Amino acid sequence: MTAVQAxxxxxxxxxxxxxxxxxxxxHWWTDPDGALCLMPGCMARVQDPDAECTCDxxxxxxxxxxxxxxxxREQQHYADTWWHALRAAVDAHPDAATLIADxxxxxxx
Numbered sequence: 698m699t700a701v702q703a704x705x706x707x708x709x710x711x712x713x714x715x716x717x718x719x720x721x722x723x724h725w726w727t728d729p730d731g732a733l734c735l736m737p738g739c740m741a742r743v744q745d746p747d748a749e750c751t752c753d754x755x756x757x758x759x760x761x762x763x764x765x766x767x768x769x770r771e772q773q774h775y776a777d778t779w780w781h782a783l784r785a786a787v788d789a790h791p792d793a794a795t796l797i798a799d800x801x802x803x804x805x806x
Contacts, residue, residue, distance in 0.1 A: 739751040
């Protein structure tokens with residue numbers, strides 16, 4: 698039985714994993730008696746070792762960060778569009794130089 702469990706990994710020889718298969722907080726290891734043990738990183742598995750792990754997996758975390766990056770890029774694109782439209786309107790104004798000078802003065806530039 699120990700040989701089978703050792704194939705699952707232990708402290709010295711952890712099981713190879715991919716970012717989507719290992720939660721950020723839980724670790725499986727084989728104790729010296731050959732029993733497979735779980736060191737849980739989430740409350741769900743502290744209370745019930747057979748429960749579904751609630752720790753984030755790296756793939757899910759990556760997807761969230763990528764979505765945040767997409768959202769920020771979209772917001773920046775929107776802000777850039779407004780900036781260029783506003784700048785074009787100011788440049789087309791007869792008092793453009795006065796408006797720009799006043800804005801720079803108020804902004805401390």
